[in-house]
Amino acid sequence: MSDTTERVQKIVIEHLGAEADKVKPEASFIDDLGADSLDTVELVMAFEEEFGIEIPDDAAETIQTVGDAVSFIDKASA
Amino acid sequence: MRRVVVTGIGMVSPLAGDVETTWSRLLDGKSGAVKLTKFDTEDYKCKIACEVPYGDGTDGTFNPDKYVPAKERRRIDDFITLGLSAAAQAVADSGWEPQTDEDRWNTGVLIGSGIGGLPSIEKTSLLLAEKGPRRVSPFFIPGSLINLVSGMVSIKYGYKGPNHAVVTACSTGSHAIGDAARMVMLGDADVMIAGGAEATICPIGFAGFLATRALSTNFNDDPTAGSRPYDKDRDGFVMGEGSGILVLEELEHAKARGAKIYAEVVGYGMSGDAHHITAPASDGDGAYRCMKTALNRAGINAGDLDYVNAHGTSTPLGDEIELRALERVMEGKGKGVSMSSTKSAIGHLLGAAGAVEAIFGVLAIRDNVVPPTLNLHNPSFETDVDLVPLKAKEKTVNTVLSNSFGFGGTNASIVMRRFNA
Numbered sequence: 187m188s189d190t191t192e193r194v195q196k197i198v199i200e201h202l203g204a205e206a207d208k209v210k211p212e213a214s215f216i217d218d219l220g221a222d223s224l225d226t227v228e229l230v231m232a233f234e235e236e237f238g239i240e241i242p243d244d245a246a247e248t249i250q251t252v253g254d255a256v257s258f259i260d261k262a263s264a
Numbered sequence: 265m266r267r268v269v270v271t272g273i274g275m276v277s278p279l280a281g282d283v284e285t286t287w288s289r290l291l292d293g294k295s296g297a298v299k300l301t302k303f304d305t306e307d308y309k310c311k312i313a314c315e316v317p318y319g320d321g322t323d324g325t326f327n328p329d330k331y332v333p334a335k336e337r338r339r340i341d342d343f344i345t346l347g348l349s350a351a352a353q354a355v356a357d358s359g360w361e362p363q364t365d366e367d368r369w370n371t372g373v374l375i376g377s378g379i380g381g382l383p384s385i386e387k388t389s390l391l392l393a394e395k396g397p398r399r400v401s402p403f404f405i406p407g408s409l410i411n412l413v414s415g416m417v418s419i420k421y422g423y424k425g426p427n428h429a430v431v432t433a434c435s436t437g438s439h440a441i442g443d444a445a446r447m448v449m450l451g452d453a454d455v456m457i458a459g460g461a462e463a464t465i466c467p468i469g470f471a472g473f474l475a476t477r478a479l480s481t482n483f484n485d486d487p488t489a490g491s492r493p494y495d496k497d498r499d500g501f502v503m504g505e506g507s508g509i510l511v512l513e514e515l516e517h518a519k520a521r522g523a524k525i526y527a528e529v530v531g532y533g534m535s536g537d538a539h540h541i542t543a544p545a546s547d548g549d550g551a552y553r554c555m556k557t558a559l560n561r562a563g564i565n566a567g568d569l570d571y572v573n574a575h576g577t578s579t580p581l582g583d584e585i586e587l588r589a590l591e592r593v594m595e596g597k598g599k600g601v602s603m604s605s606t607k608s609a610i611g612h613l614l615g616a617a618g619a620v621e622a623i624f625g626v627l628a629i630r631d632n633v634v635p636p637t638l639n640l641h642n643p644s645f646e647t648d649v650d651l652v653p654l655k656a657k658e659k660t661v662n663t664v665l666s667n668s669f670g671f672g673g674t675n676a677s678i679v680m681r682r683f684n685a
Contacts, residue, residue: 201335202335203333203335224402224403224406227402228401228402228403231398231399231401234398235399240398
């Protein structure tokens with residue numbers, strides 16, 4: 187498991203109060219982890235803060251799953 | 265008009281995290297005032313407050329985990345947590361659980377706050393200045409709005425009736441009860457969850473109230489002596505925080521489900537001073553008219569009043585103006601009525617004050633005892649009204665009036681009576 191994945195999972199668990207074993211790469215924030223639209227805005231802000239990157243609004247809309255977040259962050263930080 | 269009774273009460277106060285512990289400590293003459301712990305007061309002229317005793321729930325401490333999960337609390341201002349917690353107690357106490365859609369449509373919420381999410385506004389403003397707009401949380405606005413206590417209570421319990429909030433500074437709690445009772449009287453709802461919540465013990469709250477010269481500043485080394493309504497050494501109010509929530513219910517609805525009935529809400533009076541944004545009118549006419557109107561509505565003679573829970577904030581001007589207004593209501597017959605200020609023990613809960621104090625009125629009726637005015641060693645004036653100095657007093661209490669007066673010159677009085685079928 188990559189370092190990015192671990193850090194993303196930690197943020198998701200903390201912000202959504204999700205159970206660790208449910209926070210898989212394919213897990214959708216809204217459909218599987220109980221997030222609402224405000225939660226996803228907050229999650230994106232937390233990713234920006236943690237990884238020191240900027241996620242523009244149109245890109246944020248494409249980040250639906252844990253895996254989406256990891257791959258966006260890996261690309262943005264590369 | 266339909267009759268309205270109190271069937272549930274809940275409270276988080278500077279004395280304790282629940283109604284009964286607060287009440288017994290109040291009657292024992294305990295004070296909730298402490299040297300302020302929430303922030304460094306070095307640059308502030310007032311260094312004391314009546315803080316809610318957060319803890320693990322033992323020994324009367326307030327454990328918010330019992331009512332609101334930690335994850336949710338991060339997203340809402342403290343006043344909402346306090347309101348949700350007091351509401352949970354009141355709802356449980358009432359035993360009211362809507363079973364049908366109709367039940368839910370006929371259950372509403374009217375919980376106000378004087379200022380709302382001031383600590384969140386303060387923190388978020390600092391964050392905005394430091395890190396820019398992209399760091400402002402999507403939960404900042406919904407977590408600071410005053411009506412979100414009502415909103416979150418309705419969401420939690422599925423109450424789909426009137427959903428409202430009052431904002432009338434320090435009169436909020438009394439207005440909330442009076443307005444909610446009217447909604448029940450008029451048939452807008454059969455049950456209303458009503459009251460106030462406040463948590464403004466934060467740097468900007470203190471700086472703001474200090475600038476109005478409203479806070480006590482002479483008792484920083486002796487916090488429990490700071491709130492001293494009617495005493496000649498009083499020099500301002502001590503800020504408190506907390507929430508008081510009542511379940512108000514239409515009488516037949518309460519009877520049909522065998523609910524416990526604490527008291528009946530029989531009178532509500534309102535008035536405006538039309539005088540000054542912060543100072544009370546010196547003739548006390550607004551206070552007089554709202555007490556008088558509440559009694560008239562109730563069809564009760566002033567001479568039948570047993571107990572008045574005063575607004576009595578411990579400010580130099582306000583206390584005496586209220587007392588003189590009461591004497592005028594009593595037509596010079598102040599003997600026989602007791603008026604105490606429980607702010608002497610819990611400080612001034614601002615928008616929650618009227619609701620917490622109405623609950624004290626309910627309990628005075630239940631237990632036939634009136635709570636004391638602490639620190640009243642030397643009244644600054646003479647009166648025939650019994651100000652209940654220092655010690656609680658046992659007496660028959662059938663009729664209670666509770667006063668609240670707020671910045672802007674907004675006044676409210678509630679009259680409650682022992683329930684007689």
